[in-house]
Amino acid sequence: MAINKPRGTEDLIGVDALTWQYMKDVADSLFVTYGFAPIEVPTFEQTDVFVHGLGTSTDVVRKEMFTALSPDAFAKVSTGGASELKAAQHLSLRPEGTAGVVRASIEHGLVAQGGQPLKVWYAGPMFRAERPQKGRLRQFHQIGVECLGAEDPATDAEVIIMFMRFIEQLGIARDSVRLIINSMGDQACRPAYRDSVSAYMYEHFDELCDECRVRADTNPLRAFDCKNDRCREVMDAAPRISDALCDDCRAHYGQVKAYLDAQGIAYEEDPRLVRGLDYYTRTVFEVQVIDGLGAQNAIGGGGRYDRLVEVSGGRPTPGIGFACGFERLVLAMQACGAELPTPVCPDVFVSVAEPECASKAFSITQELRDNGFVVEADRQGRSLKGQFKLADKLGAAKVVIVGPDELAQGKVKLRDMGSHEEELVDCDALVDRLCELLGCDCGCDCEGEEGCCCGHGHGDGAGDGTKG
Ligand code: AMP
Numbered sequence: 001m002a003i004n005k006p007r008g009t010e011d012l013i014g015v016d017a018l019t020w021q022y023m024k025d026v027a028d029s030l031f032v033t034y035g036f037a038p039i040e041v042p043t044f045e046q047t048d049v050f051v052h053g054l055g056t057s058t059d060v061v062r063k064e065m066f067t068a069l070s071p072d073a074f075a076k077v078s079t080g081g082a083s084e085l086k087a088a089q090h091l092s093l094r095p096e097g098t099a100g101v102v103r104a105s106i107e108h109g110l111v112a113q114g115g116q117p118l119k120v121w122y123a124g125p126m127f128r129a130e131r132p133q134k135g136r137l138r139q140f141h142q143i144g145v146e147c148l149g150a151e152d153p154a155t156d157a158e159v160i161i162m163f164m165r166f167i168e169q170l171g172i173a174r175d176s177v178r179l180i181i182n183s184m185g186d187q188a189c190r191p192a193y194r195d196s197v198s199a200y201m202y203e204h205f206d207e208l209c210d211e212c213r214v215r216a217d218t219n220p221l222r223a224f225d226c227k228n229d230r231c232r233e234v235m236d237a238a239p240r241i242s243d244a245l246c247d248d249c250r251a252h253y254g255q256v257k258a259y260l261d262a263q264g265i266a267y268e269e270d271p272r273l274v275r276g277l278d279y280y281t282r283t284v285f286e287v288q289v290i291d292g293l294g295a296q297n298a299i300g301g302g303g304r305y306d307r308l309v310e311v312s313g314g315r316p317t318p319g320i321g322f323a324c325g326f327e328r329l330v331l332a333m334q335a336c337g338a339e340l341p342t343p344v345c346p347d348v349f350v351s352v353a354e355p356e357c358a359s360k361a362f363s364i365t366q367e368l369r370d371n372g373f374v375v376e377a378d379r380q381g382r383s384l385k386g387q388f389k390l391a392d393k394l395g396a397a398k399v400v401i402v403g404p405d406e407l408a409q410g411k412v413k414l415r416d417m418g419s420h421e422e423e424l425v426d427c428d429a430l431v432d433r434l435c436e437l438l439g440c441d442c443g444c445d446c447e448g449e450e451g452c453c454c455g456h457g458h459g460d461g462a463g464d465g466t467k468g
Helices: 015-034 047-054 059-063 071-078 098-107 153-169 190-203 210-218 220-225 229-236 247-262 326-335 355-370 384-394 404-408 427-438
Strands: 044-046 091-093 118-127 139-148 177-183 281-289 298-304 319-325 348-352 375-377 398-402 411-416 422-426
Touching (some): 015 153, 044 047, 047 059, 139 153, 139 326, 153 247, 153 281, 153 319, 177 247, 190 210, 210 220, 220 229, 247 281, 281 319, 281 326, 298 326, 348 355, 348 384, 355 404, 404 411
Parallel strands (some): 348 398
Antiparallel strands (some): 044 091, 118 139, 139 319, 177 281, 281 298, 298 319, 411 422
């Protein structure tokens, strides 16, 4: 029986897997400069973590969460005993990363009151039972950051700038995306604003789609996101949050913008930008690709969630974060011709001239790898000619030829795959010679001199460091 991957999932193979790894590497090296450390939380949590964290009226909680059941719980549910399940048995695959990080921060007391904020980043799969289409999957991958414990508008600006730098470092041209920002107000001003939008929607009830009619009551701000043309027209004329912000929120938002202006970060303000999840307060932002991604043009977004920790059972703690989707970032990279990572070619291919040399070749292969070289060898019993062909196909720079005559003198042949020139090298000096020829990766410009900062001897045969 042929088994296919589940609908809405993708296998990350070859360049895709390399690109995911590359993206995490770029994130790791960039985010650390802003003081963010990695965090790993489970891919499933008690369903309540998401229900409290995201809000019962969000689409994600209402219809997009995958339920996870232990065998015991499954047996109960399938015999009609779902109501007997304890809260701890109601599990869901994570649809996003923030709620789990907030749960972990509360459970482990990670945010010291009055201390430095908790700054973490994560990368991993998220799960939403959506209708699959281009750029919209049921299992997709996000890279996200969370900063808990800082209310200062400088933090908002820093997080936004870090996001923009990340996109730039991936090779996504700045002019191919737009950064949209807004303030959603806080507990002081949002409830009244929400009511005014709801009242406005009731005035236009007949013109709204069925879903927005429900939203008029449960989550009116989500109607700004509706893709229905008529709803869009109606919502274009709805009351604007920019006219309804309280003084504190207006001042906070003004300072965020001032920081962005001072750093030359271009943005567009859109008072209709409301992030779909209930927990957002004040600053919200989204990065959209201008051309090439169709309807799923948001590559990432985030915002401030000053109430989330409290509604999740912790002490009042301000927070801000963002998440961006790997799959859409790749589409954006492709759309603007950014370079995607390519497979690593071997530095060296170790070939065997006669079968009796195989064990020495094996030792050499291992020694070179232990010194940091990328090394390949034939494991399918090819002839020497076949091994050269394979080395060429793999893109190896050098081939070491391990033959009986040379070994008798304690030497091997070293062949350059470009010029086809060969030289005899003492087995003991092979690592140093390759270091000289291929360079080390330590970034210095010693050109193979002794005492290089990478710790390798470069030619004296006494080095004990590695290539890189
Ligand atoms: P959200 O948590 O909905 O704000 O999503 C943040 C980012 O994750 C989006 O901008 C997308 O890049 C990505 N994303 C969200 N949902 C999906 C999905 N179903 N498939 C692929 N990427 C997604």
